[in-house]
Amino acid sequence: MPGGDQEPGRYYVGVDVGTGSVRAALVDQRGTLLAFADQAINKWEPQFNHHEQSSEDIWAACCIVTKKVVQGINLNQIRGLGFDATCSLVVLDKQFRPLPVNHEGDSHRNIIMWLDHRAVSQVHRINNTKHSVLQYVGGVMSVEMQAPKLLWLKENLRETCWDKAGHFFDLPDFLSWKATGVTARSLCSLVCKWTYSAEKGWDDSFWKMIGLEDFVSDNYSKIGNQVLPPGASLGNGLTPEAARDLGLPAGIAVSASLIDAHAGGLGVIGTDVRGHGLACEGQPVTSRLAVICGTSSCHMGISKDPIFVPGVWGPYFSAMVPGFWLNEGGQSVTGKLIDHMVQGHAAFPELQAKATARCQSIYAYLNSHLDLIKKAQPVGFLTVDLHVWPDFHGNRSPLADLTLKGMVTGLKLSQDLDDLAILYLATVQAIAFGTRFIIEAMEAAGHSISTLFLCGGLSKNPLFVQMHADITGGHGKNEQSWESCVSQTRG
Ligand SMILES: Nc1ncnc2c1ncn2[C@@H]1O[C@H](COP(=O)(O)OP(=O)(O)O)[C@@H](O)[C@H]1O
Ligand SMILES: O=C(CO)[C@H](O)[C@H](O)COP(=O)(O)O
Known part of the structure; x- marks a missing residue:
């Protein structure tokens, strides 16, 4: 039996969402890899430097690979589930439905991918502020981070996306929300891609200075005002709905996520x-x-x-x-x-x-x-x-x-x-x-x-x-x- 000596095996499922595919691994309590599955995911490039994905498509791929790796094991021995993913920007409306991030109005494509370079003018203006938060991103904010992409959405898709948006998630945090219903964000994603400080929290003056004062006035509810360390247990674990999707029992512990590179780094360093x-x-x-x-x-x-x-x-x-x-x-x-x-x-x-x-x-x-x-x-x-x-x-x-x-x-x-x-x-x-x-x-x-x-x-x-x-x-x-x-x- 996988994982077993005398004691009953305890299993953990890890789901890794890369740029090109989703992978799941089943490991035992010693970290031994017992099963692995992967599944390609769709990408769209509607214009040069615009790269988009679909959160529904990615969730469906997570479900396929998870079901594959747990085949044949006693599901009651699964103790935990965790996600990591690329730091792409997921946009949902107030009822958590996908919103379009494109001029075509295709709400299926509701993710601006990490490698998307559409927000060039926005990131130049952000860097010209010379705001002190920029010290913590190497002195220059990258067009691949979330602030310039959010500003692009406000300036370019005001009616179809920005005004209707209720939730902007980093993809790792979208996945943990989808699994648990908990909107808390991981410290990993907020610190690395959203200018959040582990010590000081959000800096109101930055968001006001770049023209995204909207977040300050509603106490950051759309981008995260509850922050947990990666690995922290979320809410009551897997919701019944997510459990059905993934083919797992409800209530399994789900951890706050990591960005994919950070999960890889933690795994090898x-x-x-x-x-x-x-x-x-x-x-x-x-x-x-x-x-x-x-x-x-x-x-x-x-x-x-x-x-x-x-x-x-x-x-x-x-x-x-x-x-x-x-x-x-x-x-x-x-x-x-x-x-x-x-x-x-x-x-x-x-x-x-x-x-x-x-x-x-x-x-x-x-x-x-x-x-x-x-x-x-x-x-x-x-x-x-x-x-x-x-x-x-x-x-x-x-x-x-x-x-x-x-x-x-x-x-x-x-x-x-x-x-x-x-x-x-x-x-x-x-x-x-x-x-x-x-x-x-x-x-x-x-x-x-x-x-x-x-x-x-x-x-x-x-x-x-x-x-x-x-x-x-x-x-x-x-x-x-x-x-x-x-x-x-x-x-
Ligand atoms: N056996 C291999 N030999 C050489 N290159 C490989 C091999 N397997 C994967 N790659 C390359 O690795 C890249 C994808 O790595 P992967 O970690 O799956 O990416 P991501 O996490 O971004 O989806 C691709 O460019 C692919 O060509
Ligand atoms: O910016 C990132 C990490 O900080 C991206 O998530 C990453 O560069 C994309 O990862 P991958 O090449 O594994 O798809």
């Missing part, structure tokens, strides 16, 4: 490394950097005292590890960029056909193709005259410049599979240099990092992991002192 000869063994946990790499990459470093890193989000108190400050560096597109480069190349159909013939993923095929063409030289040398600048969706950290664009130099007229493989390698290397750039900024501000812990979909790619180890390893230090571990807690 405390890893027991004894006996692996890693640089961080016996060192404080603050010498570790969790890198959560999926559609994007998030670089999570913690400290005992607040550290202000220009262009790196935070410091956020208790937003990931209780009692520690968090700095969060990030690259807005990494997995998405690799997919974009590979799928857009003229040799992509040939790659697909060859990978399928060998029953391999395209990335496993590309990695073995690079091994073949590198001959005796190290694989990294294949890109001596081909270089990629990876900011195709702006630079989240440490430049904090959403206007930046991508670049490729060194292109030739040929477009065969060798060219595709080398372009893929150059893209992976560029992303790894981006990580190094972020670490350098964090170290210049006071962090001291010796070991990277990778998780997420890209950590399944050995080339991605190796390039991160090689490229961050020489970073002004003893070459031997840097290492990368891979721990797959997600995806």
Whole structure:
């Protein structure tokens, strides 16, 4: 029986909502993974830089994967359920029905996704205020945070959305509300994406200064005036309605949520490394950097005292590890960029056909193709005259410049599979240099990092992991002192 020694098994269900899919895991009381399921979710891009999703669609996917992982177990032994998700903005009316976040008036699409860059004018105006809350987001607010998106809705969809809205949720908090009926928000989402302070709460002057005084006058009821630490038990647990949807018994404990990157960071940063000869063994946990790499990459470093890193989000108190400050560096597109480069190349159909013939993923095929063409030289040398600048969706950290664009130099007229493989390698290397750039900024501000812990979909790619180890390893230090571990807690 899963989970069992002599004592009856106790089970826990975790639901992870990424950008491209929803995953559920069933674990026992020791954290052993017993079952896993995933389900793709829909995304819409009605205009360039507008990215939308549907909260109903995402909830339905959560129900499908949860039902799958609990198949065949005694449901009465399930003790808890928790959610993490991307920090996308969910909009509901006063009766908790979806509202459109688009000009088409399609209320099914009621989520502005985290990577949506529609609120450029709004975020420039917010940054021009130089308000003191901006110190806690790296000095510059990102267009991917919630305040500029809310202002965009007020300025662009006043009648169809803003005036009717009753609730604006971060997606992780939407999911815990949907499961329990409790509208309390997680400290994780409010601190990291909404300018809430763990110590001082909301800052009225910020919302008034940016033209969203509406929230102050109704005591923040639409964006959250009850805040709980991640992991806190919500209300009376799973409601009968949500229990029916998910195929679980009513009343199971449901915890306040985490943002997906923070759940991944929490999952890997405390890893027991004894006996692996890693640089961080016996060192404080603050010498570790969790890198959560999926559609994007998030670089999570913690400290005992607040550290202000220009262009790196935070410091956020208790937003990931209780009692520690968090700095969060990030690259807005990494997995998405690799997919974009590979799928857009003229040799992509040939790659697909060859990978399928060998029953391999395209990335496993590309990695073995690079091994073949590198001959005796190290694989990294294949890109001596081909270089990629990876900011195709702006630079989240440490430049904090959403206007930046991508670049490729060194292109030739040929477009065969060798060219595709080398372009893929150059893209992976560029992303790894981006990580190094972020670490350098964090170290210049006071962090001291010796070991990277990778998780997420890209950590399944050995080339991605190796390039991160090689490229961050020489970073002004003893070459031997840097290492990368891979721990797959997600995806
Ligand atoms: N086995 C693999 N090898 C290489 N890349 C992978 C593999 N599995 C997933 N990926 C890449 O990881 C990214 C998705 O990671 P994931 O953690 O699922 O993302 P998200 O949480 O954003 O939905 C995609 O770009 C995908 O191509
Ligand atoms: O901003 C975030 C975390 O702070 C987003 O949730 C994240 O970048 C999207 O995550 P993923 O790449 O795993 O889908």
